[in-house]
Amino acid sequence: MVALLIRGGGCWRWGLCPKASTPQPPGRCWWKMMTDFTREEVIDIARKLLRADLRNIDLSDVELSYANLSGANLSGASLHEANLIEAHLPYANLSGANLSGANLSDANLWEANLWEANLCGADLSGARLYKANLNGADLRGANLNGANLNGADLSEAKYNADTTWPEGVDPVAAGAELVED
Structure with a gap:
């Protein structure tokens, strides 16, 4: 599982993908808006990068x-x-x-x-x-x-x-x- 933090459409999104070394088809990655996270979760995401x-x-x-x-x-x-x-x-x-x-x-x-x-x-x-x-x-x-x-x-x-x-x-x-x- 790979953690990604990207910005698209003017907002930050956090994603978990099964494998970063190969392109993922739609639906294989889980994305969540950054505003939906607690402060502790955001810190954890940053550490994973x-x-x-x-x-x-x-x-x-x-x-x-x-x-x-x-x-x-x-x-x-x-x-x-x-x-x-x-x-x-x-x-x-x-x-x-x-x-x-x-x-x-x-x-x-x-x-x-x-x-x-x-x-x-x-x-x-x-x-x-x-x-x-x-x-x-x-x-x-x-x-x-x-x-x-x-x-x-x-x-x-x-x-x-x-x-x-x-x-x-x-x-x-x-x-x-x-x-x-």
Whole structure:
């Protein structure tokens, strides 16, 4: 059983799904409005998101602003165009995840594993990527303006002329590879 907290239609919903690694048909997940929960139940839900196993889950276009997914395993997950503004993702495993077009502005990705993640067109402006593993990540068209890349591993990361880097960052010196589209 996997616990999920999502926002849709202007309200928060809490869901329990049998298995997050495969898409679930309608009716297989149980959803409840957040206003129906007690304070203790909400705290319990938040704890379940920490270090959650969300491998290969499809969270495309989902509202996850300010979500605390610290240490979560999101390897292979699809977060295409997800809204992760100021999301808390330190130590999260996002290896091989599809974050194309996602909004990760001001997100905390300290020591996150983004190995071979697809970040094409993602907004990472102001993101904290301190000691993050971006080895082999696809950063074509990504906006990294104002991001903290101190100690980040950019070896073999791909970028293009549309990628915006923080002031003072030399992607070639950091081991990233310029690719032609």
